[in-house]
Amino acid sequence: MGSAPAKVVLLGEHFVVHGTGALLCAINKRVRVTADIRGDTIRIRSALGDAVLGPGEALPAGHPLGPLAHLAARAISRFGHKGGLEIAVESEIPPGVGLGSSSACCVAAAGALRGLFADPDRADSMAAALEAERTAFGAASGADSAACTYGGIIEYDSISGHHTVEGPLLRLAVADSGRAHSTAEVVRKVDGFRRDNGAEFADLCKKVSGLIPRARAAIEGGDLEGLGSCMSENQECLDRIGVSDGVLRSMVRAGDGPSYGAKVTGAGDGGCVIALADEECIGRVVESLGAASEGSFAASVDPSGLDTF
Ligand code: MEV
Known part of the structure; x- marks a missing residue:
């Protein structure tokens, strides 16, 4: 199982795509993803829809489950897995409204999939999640993935990555x-x-x-x-x-x-x-x-x- 929080951008959205810094923080809404080794297909269940993909099959460009399918295919090839995978998503984060639903889902799924085959590693899960989002949706600064991976309050820019900011609740x-x-x-x-x-x-x-x-x-x-x-x-x-x-x-x-x-x-x-x-x-x-x-x-x-x- 993997889990990640929603995020908000306190400062710097859009400009961070063009090289500025940004400040983001995680908020107390979460997505939880379970991953299991099962069958011989990639099966995804989420409130955005369900998908079943046979070996080598991919979802059409822009499909909302594209990043999850990418993460599952990547885990299969990276860890030399021979069978299928089942991914189930439960989310408290409304999609498409700027609260990081897609990034949190990818970070949680990357963590859950990694957990099936290897020790937890946040940096690796963030990199996999960001790659999946970029492959499916195009340019992303990485700020959302970092906030959903590390939580708390972070400063982010695409060159030096994330730094935790200490402060009050x-x-x-x-x-x-x-x-x-x-x-x-x-x-x-x-x-x-x-x-x-x-x-x-x-x-x-x-x-x-x-x-x-x-x-x-x-x-x-x-x-x-x-x-x-x-x-x-x-x-x-x-x-x-x-x-x-x-x-x-x-x-x-x-x-x-x-x-x-x-x-x-x-x-x-x-x-x-x-x-x-x-x-x-x-x-x-x-x-x-x-x-x-x-x-x-x-x-x-x-x-x-x-x-x-
Ligand atoms: C979206 O939460 C933040 C944007 O700056 C996009 C990005 O940083 O990839 C609009």
């Missing part, structure tokens, strides 16, 4: 716009913005790069006002690149009032908004965001990492 309100997105499509759209607006995009990357150390210092110092204002400044950058629309902006406004700062999280163009809260205001923030969205919930971020959830 964080409380976040998470609200769903009710509109699912395809991360790969939104990443392609932002790349179009970058091509058409090179100088402005470079300025925005510089601005986000400057926010990361400020936000990291705020987390380490327990300064929620400082972190919240970095999140609000990041939201302005997301607005500029066109991944926040009227609905998301009104959710951000509803979150902003009673919280320390609010922003779109993940790919945007639908998906979720997060607002930074504390124990005292979390109820009000969840309520205010709930009234402006299709549903909201209170999340906890345990900076000590995923095993404690």
Whole structure:
């Protein structure tokens, strides 16, 4: 069995695909994957659908179960397994709304499959999960896979990888716009913005790069006002690149009032908004965001990492 948490991006989504850093954290919703040696096919069961693949068969490009099929085929060839595999997914993480459902599923499946044949190894499971996502969906910075693998709060960039950030327990309100997105499509759209607006995009990357150390210092110092204002400044950058629309902006406004700062999280163009809260205001923030969205919930971020959830 493998298990991994959902994630939110505190700062730097999209810009991290183009070389900036990002800050992410795991939240207390999980996916659990069991893997068994069974039969002579690859059989996958999940809320996204079921699939049965004979030897050498693959799913069509873009199929939502593509990354899991890739991971199973990779495990069979890597560990010289002669029979079939059965993978079953149970998830508390809604798909396509920026909470890392796909990455968490891949990380949990990679861990479960590795566990059938070898000792656990988080770095190896993360690498396998990221390869599966890139093969199925195209460009991914690796930030989501790192957050779902290591949990807690992390700083990530695609050159130096992930670093844990120490800080207090964080409380976040998470609200769903009710509109699912395809991360790969939104990443392609932002790349179009970058091509058409090179100088402005470079300025925005510089601005986000400057926010990361400020936000990291705020987390380490327990300064929620400082972190919240970095999140609000990041939201302005997301607005500029066109991944926040009227609905998301009104959710951000509803979150902003009673919280320390609010922003779109993940790919945007639908998906979720997060607002930074504390124990005292979390109820009000969840309520205010709930009234402006299709549903909201209170999340906890345990900076000590995923095993404690
Ligand atoms: C999605 O959670 C984060 C993006 O930056 C994509 C990525 O980093 O691969 C939009």
